[in-house]
Amino acid sequence: MYTDGGPDHRSTFWSVQLACILIFISLDLDMLVTARTAPMASYANPAERIMSLLNLALQNVALERPDMIEDYERKMKRNGSMTKVRNIGEKEPDFKTALLQSTKHVISKLDDRFSRLKWKDRNVNMHESANIDDIEDIGHLLSILDHLDEGLSIEKLKTKKDIEKFKCLKNFIDLHTRERQYTYQIKKCGNCAYCTINPPRLSQELFDNLHWLPDPVPVQKDSDEYKSFDDVYGEETDDSGRPSLVSKNVPTSADLGHKGGFVAARARSFIICRECGKRRVVYSGKRLTIDQMRLIERVQEEFIFTCGAPLFPDGVMKETVYVREGQSCNSEMETTYYSDVSGLNTPVCFFCGDTEVITNQEIQNLKQEYGIVRPICDTCFQGGKRPAVRNALKTNKKKR
Ligand SMILES: [Zn+2]
Ligand SMILES: [Zn+2]
Ligand SMILES: [Zn+2]
Numbered sequence: 001m002y003t004d005g006g007p008d009h010r011s012t013f014w015s016v017q018l019a020c021i022l023i024f025i026s027l028d029l030d031m032l033v034t035a036r037t038a039p040m041a042s043y044a045n046p047a048e049r050i051m052s053l054l055n056l057a058l059q060n061v062a063l064e065r066p067d068m069i070e071d072y073e074r075k076m077k078r079n080g081s082m083t084k085v086r087n088i089g090e091k092e093p094d095f096k097t098a099l100l101q102s103t104k105h106v107i108s109k110l111d112d113r114f115s116r117l118k119w120k121d122r123n124v125n126m127h128e129s130a131n132i133d134d135i136e137d138i139g140h141l142l143s144i145l146d147h148l149d150e151g152l153s154i155e156k157l158k159t160k161k162d163i164e165k166f167k168c169l170k171n172f173i174d175l176h177t178r179e180r181q182y183t184y185q186i187k188k189c190g191n192c193a194y195c196t197i198n199p200p201r202l203s204q205e206l207f208d209n210l211h212w213l214p215d216p217v218p219v220q221k222d223s224d225e226y227k228s229f230d231d232v233y234g235e236e237t238d239d240s241g242r243p244s245l246v247s248k249n250v251p252t253s254a255d256l257g258h259k260g261g262f263v264a265a266r267a268r269s270f271i272i273c274r275e276c277g278k279r280r281v282v283y284s285g286k287r288l289t290i291d292q293m294r295l296i297e298r299v300q301e302e303f304i305f306t307c308g309a310p311l312f313p314d315g316v317m318k319e320t321v322y323v324r325e326g327q328s329c330n331s332e333m334e335t336t337y338y339s340d341v342s343g344l345n346t347p348v349c350f351f352c353g354d355t356e357v358i359t360n361q362e363i364q365n366l367k368q369e370y371g372i373v374r375p376i377c378d379t380c381f382q383g384g385k386r387p388a389v390r391n392a393l394k395t396n397k398k399k400r
Pocket of ligand 1: 195
């Protein structure tokens with residue numbers, strides 16, 4: 001399964017992984033490989049080529065839905081993002097029904113237009129989206145894994161941390177899945193309880209030669225040439241060679257255009273990278289207007305932003321509201337995040353952006369010695385990193 005990087009199929013999301021596990025079980029697959037294209041690289045995904053055809057059907061068509069009652073339309077206007085609209089629907093079932101009714105017309109219009117297209121001599125088919133009943137049915141399949149009677153159910157698996165509560169699921173995931181930045185794979189192991197009840201459907205010989213999809217492995221360290229698939233298939237690999245991890249922080253021409261623009265006084269807000277989850281500072285010469293903040297919120301909601309990309313690739317705000325583009329997901333936090341003129345920024349780990357920062361005796365001691373001690377999370381601290389520091393207090397005193 002090869003998708004672009006949109007949030008509904010972003011394979012690092014727990015909801016997407018859980019859906020993949022359920023597909024794996026419901027279809028009794030031997031192996032499921034999901035991969036997504038790197039940001040801004042959807043054009044390399046063959047499935048996306050259908051877009052040029054679909055665009056033909058969207059020529060000269062007005063996709064306007066009929067109005068709902070005034071109160072509902074006002075709510076739609078006030079809540080610009082999909083999540084907010086969904087939340088209203090949760091609270092007010094009548095609103096949800098009205099909105100579904102109102103969009104029905106648009107959907108059937110699209111169905112009609114698309115189904116008149118042909119792709120390589122075959123008709124284009126628009127499938128109905130899964131309804132609540134379908135989703136619940138497939139969710140019940142999880143109970144297959146619950147051989148320890150732990151009460152495993154989809155409602156109890158809101159976040160990835162919830163896996164820890166269910167040994168049966170944890171065990172299944174450890175034995176059968178492999179997670180990377182751009183791939184998520186599930187494969188029968190061939191010798192656990194699940195695989196005994198659902199043995200591989202491939203012949204033993206084929207199954208024995210079925211390996212994980214390997215990660216890209218550079219020919220040499222720091223080289224941008226990669227080993228061929230055949231050379232690495234069946235080898236143990238990791239994704240440490242992926243370009244977004246090794247790219248350097250070089251200012252782009254846009255960065256150079258914002259000369260003097262990346263200072264604390266201009267740090268107005270932040271946006272979270274959809275890849276690494278780090279908060280990247282949004283700069284502007286003037287304080288942000290409500291409309292500007294709404295637009296940033298929208299970019300955030302739609303998961304468009306990644307480190308290294310412009311905040312607004314075009315439009316009126318391109319020059320006035322911006323982020324530093326010469327950085328990658330591997331770059332540390334910007335120090336301007338911590339200056340925080342707006343007073344809104346919670347402390348996050350300087351290295352990874354995690355919001356759960358720690359303090360301990362060693363960090364306390366550093367605070368005695370330095371004017372600035374950047375926050376750090378437990379994982380980075382345990383991994384051997386030490387807080388970034390500035391302005392040594394003792395040496396300053398000595399100089400005086
Ligand atoms: Zn197994
Ligand atoms: Zn990032
Ligand atoms: Zn960290």
